[in-house]
Amino acid sequence: MDGPIIFLALVALASTAAMASDPSQLQDFCVADKNSAVFVNGFACKDPNTVTADNFFFSGLDKPGNTSNAGGSSVTPVAVDQIPGLNTLGISLARLDFAPYGLIPPHTHPRATELFTVLEGSILVGFVTSNPGNKQFTKVLNKGDVFVFPQGLIHYQYNIGATSAFAISGLSSQNPGVILVPNAVFGSTPPISDEVLAKAFQVSKQTVDMIQAKF
Structure with missing residues (x-):
């Protein structure tokens, strides 16, 4: 009896692990269609017949940023x-x-x-x-x-x-x-209450106001 039970437990564990990972691709590629009105987790796919090499290309990584x-x-x-x-x-x-x-x-x-x-x-x-x-x-x-x-x-x-x-x-x-911690905490829109931030960082409201002004 133990053998089948252990086997079923291993199958269930493997299934859970598989479900927790990202899904496998269902086609060679899915070029993002930025004009699609469909809202999905990511971007809808462009018609493969309209895809060009430029959809897989970027130039300029050799240039320093400002x-x-x-x-x-x-x-x-x-x-x-x-x-x-x-x-x-x-x-x-x-x-x-x-x-x-x-x-x-x-x-x-x-x-x-x-x-x-x-x-x-x-x-x-x-x-x-x-x-x-x-x-x-x-x-x-x-x-x-x-x-x-x-x-x-x-x-x-x-x-x-x-x-x-x-x-x-x-x-x-x-x-x-990307979530920049200073910007998210002190530069949110609308701003987080200075009372909340003062208590969280254990500083005065004046200090919080001064920092928020920089963002």
Whole structure:
């Protein structure tokens, strides 16, 4: 009797694991149709007969982004909005440029793990685990070094050098999303109540108002 029961349990476990993963592709590609009125989890597919090579192409990743901003950084994404052919394929790229001492502030990618590769410069990176614990894993990366940021966890990248730096990131989603923690907390529309933020960060409302004004 134990044999059949164990077999059925293993089948149920395998079925549950299979259902928890992303579905397999049902065709060679599903180029995003940005003009479709159909609302789906992702983008509707273009008619394959209208697809061209340009739907799988992007140019310009060799060009540095504009880092003339308060953070001294720039991100050039190569996701489904830039390459419609990435739709349903579960992968994307980004180029990250840093001015001297430039920062990409703490943020998360709700739908993707990030594989970060430094091509020039020295960059301090780190991510923080979820509650309880909030342990930080941090490391200084140099040219050729690679670091992984697990999906959904808060992480950052900071150029610790006096020269410009840049990196390439691979992300495990065609549309990884990004939530910049400072912008989301202090720059939401409409704004989060200063009373709520003052209590959350244990500072005065005046301090919260001053920070919110920057966003």
